[in-house]
Amino acid sequence: MSVLTRRKLLQGAAAGIGLSAAGKLAGWAAPTPEPLILKTASIEAQLMDGAPTKNVLTYGEAGRPPVVRMRKGEPFAARLINGIDDPTTIHWHGIRVPNKMDGVPFLIQPYVYQGDHFDYAFTPPDAGTFWYHPHCNTLVQMGHGLTGVIVIENPKDPAFDAEMVINLRDWRLGDDGQFIEAFRPRDAAKAGTFGTVRTANWLDQPQFDAPAGGLVRLRAAITDVTRIYAFRVDGAEATVIALDGNPVPQRFAPDALQLGPGQRLELAVRMPDEEGAIVSLRDVRGTKPKVVATLRSVGKSLKHDLRDLGPLELNPVAELDLSSARRIPLALSATAENVSADSICGSLGYSFWAINKVPWPGDTPDPTAPLAELKLGQSYIIDMENLTPHAHPIHLHGMSFKVLSSSTRPVQPLVSDTYLIQPDEKVQLGFVADNPGDWLLHCHIIEHQKTGMTSYFRVV
Numbered sequence: 001m002s003v004l005t006r007r008k009l010l011q012g013a014a015a016g017i018g019l020s021a022a023g024k025l026a027g028w029a030a031p032t033p034e035p036l037i038l039k040t041a042s043i044e045a046q047l048m049d050g051a052p053t054k055n056v057l058t059y060g061e062a063g064r065p066p067v068v069r070m071r072k073g074e075p076f077a078a079r080l081i082n083g084i085d086d087p088t089t090i091h092w093h094g095i096r097v098p099n100k101m102d103g104v105p106f107l108i109q110p111y112v113y114q115g116d117h118f119d120y121a122f123t124p125p126d127a128g129t130f131w132y133h134p135h136c137n138t139l140v141q142m143g144h145g146l147t148g149v150i151v152i153e154n155p156k157d158p159a160f161d162a163e164m165v166i167n168l169r170d171w172r173l174g175d176d177g178q179f180i181e182a183f184r185p186r187d188a189a190k191a192g193t194f195g196t197v198r199t200a201n202w203l204d205q206p207q208f209d210a211p212a213g214g215l216v217r218l219r220a221a222i223t224d225v226t227r228i229y230a231f232r233v234d235g236a237e238a239t240v241i242a243l244d245g246n247p248v249p250q251r252f253a254p255d256a257l258q259l260g261p262g263q264r265l266e267l268a269v270r271m272p273d274e275e276g277a278i279v280s281l282r283d284v285r286g287t288k289p290k291v292v293a294t295l296r297s298v299g300k301s302l303k304h305d306l307r308d309l310g311p312l313e314l315n316p317v318a319e320l321d322l323s324s325a326r327r328i329p330l331a332l333s334a335t336a337e338n339v340s341a342d343s344i345c346g347s348l349g350y351s352f353w354a355i356n357k358v359p360w361p362g363d364t365p366d367p368t369a370p371l372a373e374l375k376l377g378q379s380y381i382i383d384m385e386n387l388t389p390h391a392h393p394i395h396l397h398g399m400s401f402k403v404l405s406s407s408t409r410p411v412q413p414l415v416s417d418t419y420l421i422q423p424d425e426k427v428q429l430g431f432v433a434d435n436p437g438d439w440l441l442h443c444h445i446i447e448h449q450k451t452g453m454t455s456y457f458r459v460v
Helices: 006-026 138-143 446-450
Strands: 036-045 055-058 067-071 075-082 092-093 117-123 128-133 147-153 163-172 198-200 207-211 214-222 231-234 237-243 245-252 255-260 264-270 276-282 290-298 324-333 353-355 370-375 378-385 392-396 401-406 417-423 426-432 436-445 456-458
Touching: 036 324, 067 075, 067 214, 067 276, 067 290, 128 138, 128 214, 128 264, 128 436, 138 446, 147 214, 163 290, 214 290, 255 264, 417 426, 436 446
Parallel strands: 036 075, 067 147, 163 214, 207 290, 324 378, 370 456
Antiparallel strands: 036 055, 075 117, 092 128, 128 147, 163 198, 214 264, 231 255, 231 276, 237 245, 237 264, 276 290, 324 353, 378 426, 392 417, 392 436, 401 426, 436 456
């Protein structure tokens, strides 16, 4: 199994740049692109030894959802066609899209029934690694396979010799290879219900060939509904160059780096010079560490050096004004206030979690008031406190924030859309309310989201 090489990347880029340049020289604007067709389907897939797994969900006709590639600052269009007997939508996780393109049913857009379609069109402002998934009946639809990776390219990025894109997720399968219950209530009220089969790109420990002595850009998206990872690289020099689609202020080695569902990791890996040498990406969290994927050196060494790798261009995220920023208190807690209401997009039937003491599953027509109404263009600081004994990857739709401080550890001023808050941690996240509309804020452990840890901001 080979990775995307520099030659293939340059060939693709040349074709796209040529079309764009021709349009400009001819004096006409680039036309609206043909939409990428993303049709949901139920298939069989080989996810473990034995019989194929039935009722696996994907976009397309076979195999895992495609890696969707976009260009920073260039128009993109996609048509979701629903081929399954369950309403669905697409959320473009981490991309600062216009509000009507965000894919949240009831709050933003109508759900898409079987046989219907919905057209998405936007221009991604940022480069980096992102992903896409439903925001309707999410635990089942995501748990059965509807999670795909997005790569938004920037022609100004430094050159790599190869690229590897991996989609990290679990499956809840029985010994016969078929799906078992999606969750257990007692686990949903704790850290969440873990999968029984762990995969990268729907495979167990896949191996990829990469040029010996070359620099590999490894992009990993945690699209699982529950699992938190602690990443380490063995067998090669590696450095973190971006998190959640944004360059890190200071590069560092991934030494048990913890990231949760919804988050993305970009590494620069310097492959060993020796042909056949193996590099391992490992998850060392918990009592059962696992090799996630491996890279194998092939060919004569290119003898490239990580120190020669230039910086990634910063994304155009508005800088907040600390002197005028307004504060938003946000407390994450457990609750036993009520039983959640059913909805067209599914319900787990429980309320275990809350934001500011209000539990909300996030996809019902219940007219729950926004967490706060924000003024367009105003700077804000979220004072978030985790009052629970569990970690929560908190994701903000439509806008990016900067990590300002933590009560438990030193933090870099990372720009992100998802923050993994630890038990008893207090953190300050600053952002500019620069995207009008209703924007969801929720835990990306889906059982937590669907049992109350959800709210939204209204930007006007």
